[in-house]
Amino acid sequence: xTEFIRQNEPPxxxxxxxxxxxxxxxxxxxxxxxxxxxxxDFEIIIVDDASTDETAEYAKSLNDTRVVYVRRHxxxxxxxxxxxxxxxxxxxxxxxxxxxDEFLPKFLGKMVEAFANATEEVGFxxxxxxxxxxxxxxxxxxxxxxxxxxxxDPSVAITIGxxxxxxxxxxxxxxxxxxxxxxxxxxxxxFLFRLVQEFSFLIGPEVLVTTHEHRVQRLTGVRIExxxxxxxxxxxxxxxxxxxxxxxxxxxxKAAVIHYRLGNRARxxxxxxxxxxxxxxxxxxxxxxxxxxxxxxx
Numbered sequence: 001x002t003e004f005i006r007q008n009e010p011p012x013x014x015x016x017x018x019x020x021x022x023x024x025x026x027x028x029x030x031x032x033x034x035x036x037x038x039x040x041d042f043e044i045i046i047v048d049d050a051s052t053d054e055t056a057e058y059a060k061s062l063n064d065t066r067v068v069y070v071r072r073h074x075x076x077x078x079x080x081x082x083x084x085x086x087x088x089x090x091x092x093x094x095x096x097x098x099x100x101d102e103f104l105p106k107f108l109g110k111m112v113e114a115f116a117n118a119t120e121e122v123g124f125x126x127x128x129x130x131x132x133x134x135x136x137x138x139x140x141x142x143x144x145x146x147x148x149x150x151x152x153d154p155s156v157a158i159t160i161g162x163x164x165x166x167x168x169x170x171x172x173x174x175x176x177x178x179x180x181x182x183x184x185x186x187x188x189x190x191f192l193f194r195l196v197q198e199f200s201f202l203i204g205p206e207v208l209v210t211t212h213e214h215r216v217q218r219l220t221g222v223r224i225e226x227x228x229x230x231x232x233x234x235x236x237x238x239x240x241x242x243x244x245x246x247x248x249x250x251x252x253x254k255a256a257v258i259h260y261r262l263g264n265r266a267r268x269x270x271x272x273x274x275x276x277x278x279x280x281x282x283x284x285x286x287x288x289x290x291x292x293x294x295x296x297x298x
């Protein structure tokens with residue numbers, strides 16, 4: 001599976017896993033953002049999830065010993081792609097970069113510094129993000145999002161996904177295991193549920209990642225796989241959700257929207273009732289209900 005093998009090289013401090021599938025037009029921006037980091041003790045593991053475009057040719061053209069190209073021969077989705085990268089990763093710190101996003105130049109260095117100063121209980125962390133829309137005229141800023149570095153609410157950590165500079169101490173995987181390959185969607189959310197129940201986290205206060213909105217084919221969407229995944233996540237974490245009502249509302253409302261868009265109105269209404277039970281006065285939940293039940297918009 002591994003196309004380029006590293007021989008007799010000391011392990012780097014950081015492993016950056018870049019999953020990709022048929023988006024070679026976007027991939028160079030992500031890879032170049034890693035190669036341009038001020039902190040240089042890293043490896044990039046490009047995990048190609050059985051692409052049929054020129055991804056392999058692009059990866060093989062990179063003249064940098066820090067780049068590792070791994071091609072999966074069957075498409076496995078997010079969890080399988082992450083796990084493939086983790087299995088090849090040698091760094092003590094592991095982070096994930098979507099093929100359509102980019103790290104700002106100080107990302108790796110700042111995260112290395114943050115983990116070096118963290119307590120032993122810290123197993124993962126993330127940072128602030130800049131969200132932009134790609135347009136023919138260039139990038140249009142949508143917003144920037146930062147978190148209070150003193151935040152300790154584990155329910156917030158679950159909602160970040162893998163796209164906000166999520167960084168792990170590789171040792172945490174020995175305790176919580178890998179990503180669940182039975183889930184073809186939302187595997188990062190399921191993984192984070194397990195992660196927050198075993199480890200504390202740190203938050204980098206600076207904006208160090210740019211995420212892009214664009215017209216190129218998205219790797220995820222509203223599919224039956226998302227409905228299956230969110231049902232499994234809610235069921236597996238019922239006790240944790242019961243103890244965190246705001247998080248319960250978030251996932252119930254998210255499940256309702258997924259089912260509404262798939263046309264599963266009965267199941268959507270079930271989750272909407274759960275969301276309202278968690279927070280009857282939440283205006284956002286009532287707006288979502290009106291959107292799908294009164295306006296009947298998909």
